[in-house]
Amino acid sequence: MPSPNAYPIDPGGETGFTVEAARMKFGPGMLAELGDDARSLGITRVALFTDPNVAATEPFAAALASLKGAGLEVVLYDGCRVEPTSASFLDAAAFAREAGVDGYVSIGGGSVIDTAKAANLYATHPADFLAYVNKPLGEGIPVPGPVRPHIACPTTCGTGSETTGVAIFDHVEKQVKTGISSRHLRPSLAVVDPRTLDSLPPGVIAATGFDVLTHAIESHTARPYRSRPRPESSALRPPYQGANPWSDIGSLQAIRLGGSYLVRAVADRDDQEARDALMFAATLAGLAFGNAGVHIPHAMSYSVAGMNHSFVATGYEKAEPMVPHGISVVLNAPAAFRFTGPAAPQAHLRAAEALGADTRGAVAEDGGRLLADRLIEMMRATGVPNGLSALGYGEADIPGLVRGASAQQRLLTIAPCAVGDDDLRRLYADAMRYW
Template sequence: MTSPIAHPILPNGDSGFTVEAASMKFGRGMLAEAGNDAKAMGMRRVALFTDPHVAGIAPFAAALDSLKAAGLDVAVFDRCAVEPTSASFLEAADFARDGRFDGYVSVGGGSVIDTAKAANLYATHPADFLAYVNKPLGEGRPVPGPVKPHIACPTTCGTGSETTGVAIFDHVEMRVKTGISSRYLRPNLALVDPATIDSLPPGVIASTGFDVLTHAIESHTARSYRSRPKPDAANPRPPYQGANPWSDIGSLQAIRLGGQYLERAVNDPADEEARDALMFAATLAGLAFGNAGVHIPHAMSYSVAGMNHRFTARGYEKANPMVPHGISVVLNAPAAFRFTGSAEPERHLRAAEALGAEVRDVSPADGGAVLAARLIAMMRATQLPNGLSALGYGAADIPDLVRGALAQQRLLTIAPRPVTEENLRELYADAMTYW
């Protein structure tokens, strides 16, 4: 039985859910088809987005060659920031407006894909920058209509941004991350080529891989879609609808794949099977959370990353100091799932089993604790930092961390139980050290 602290199923609540999944192509060698795909979408003048590192490696060259072979006019924007900021989004938007493009192709991690989404939006529907940014940091104005076609080609196994309508950035002045969310921002095609991650260092695989797992576990343990009011014309279903039978399919399989292959992919760079499986898990998790939503670990992560520009993570030595997104998320996850486990015990236990935990003779009431323990064991096995204290945070930082998390109500409302300011203080304290 669901704990009484969970969001209740409403007698007159929603009885259905909406699925708007992205089109997807998956397999080694798919980047060679980017040109024909772009041409089929009506693209003629194409903005090709990437970052300075990806611009120098083979996957980017494969995409560029394919676009040119299809006879398309291609302009390259290779200044996407890793962990983008409001300033880097604005620079990309200026490039997009000046270029008068009829289509976009992004080759890179979630930062590149999100930058292309934002550039496409502001070039198609010009507005003040904060107009479309989520409340309370922005106006939360709805995107007025479709944007130009976008093919997203991920080169990391984590964000799932190729399947979602969300673009995340670091609001430097506010010292917190936030984003823009709209169904219109979802790329028209996710072109997923696992060969793109063959050269990723172990630290990057670990960070992005744990982003996969937290996406999937959060969407599987999210509040039920039936706990929301029935939609009407004035209040349609939100992009994040809560856990539902369709999102459960992708989230559980992504958790299984992550539990089976993440440690292998991190610890053996030659394990092609593991990296292919992790890439597929990332896309499955993206499809799931783009529909059901994510909750507490992601809400907590935005201030963890936004307040710290001094940390250098393993595998990110060539980037500016920052907390990579996957690390900022997963370091909150064990504490968060211990907290939410009492609201949806069966779902937490199911997730723990999918992740590889031994659950024989385990009571559902212990599902959150077992899930947290399995995550911590995987974090240790892949050399992740030991909690927020390893990033340099301490008790004195908790009030500011909480303030940033409280601004993420769009995510916190997806949690399976209500989250108060006091709850967040306790969660950040619990996340400081795990072993």
């Protein structure tokens, strides 16, 4: 594959970046303080979003008891779908409109948190569903203003959705994932309690943990913020701004934590240190990519998840057939980082070293290859499927996969180099099998 050209720094372009970090509290037992947190935000009648599996856990019971103990009126919505769809977002929004609440609490993985974001949005600012959805699948109309307070409580070490203004869903009719993006969707507070990971099976830890790693690596290897055009006003600066000194702090530490603890957390369910570290890494990665952005692996992932509805992932046997988000992302990552390595060699080499690759004697140009090799090593150690072919994809599926990825221009423009359809075709072919 030809070496891509990096985006140059634009002398007349962007000169600054904006940090809009979410409020966050972290630690075992923090869900017991949820009632006080909700009261502090002025919430009196709360919509509590979750899914049936989380609703049966001890952490959820502690959170519910805290909300009721603080005197809040709780309206439960436990119909959140794993890997939500446009239909499930619409169902949640209809519930929210009828519930008459003044705030939201979401307890679950990224699917639950994103569903609560969407319900909050459409209940607060009603519109046709596609109005706020990212272009080209939607109209991309800016969210007109703030929404109701939302406390997000993640129960997986994965999406970082508790810190971002993005809500992702599966557009079933188009067979692709897309989303809604606005700073107004960022939760008012993230309550991160690592005890929520205690009941997760190893397969879910692997899928969500690799989502953490790819978030962090993509944000660290993103195009520099100074390569972007300067907006006409500060209000038009996009949420995804490109790699910058602030996002690099969180992304590199998240990569280090993932490289040190992900394999351990999957191998030993009782390794509390490893699971706590992954939970913190997820929040760090969310802060980083919510500011810098993600690029090729995520853009490629949306059609991987959207086109395939027969795959059953380890740890997700109780869910409907689907490709978990972290799996759909990481299966593209080695191919993508081999491609982007020449465009940002130092960043890829730093990421490879942070992930645990042996970089002794390496030069910057080795970064993409070393990073990909280390990811593949970790994928094999944690039982991740061997490339897209393990999901049932083949050469005949590549045109459809490319169409879905090509629609994700909001993400592809964050890559450190230009990415065209011919590049995507080669990347999907490279991602079919790794060992």
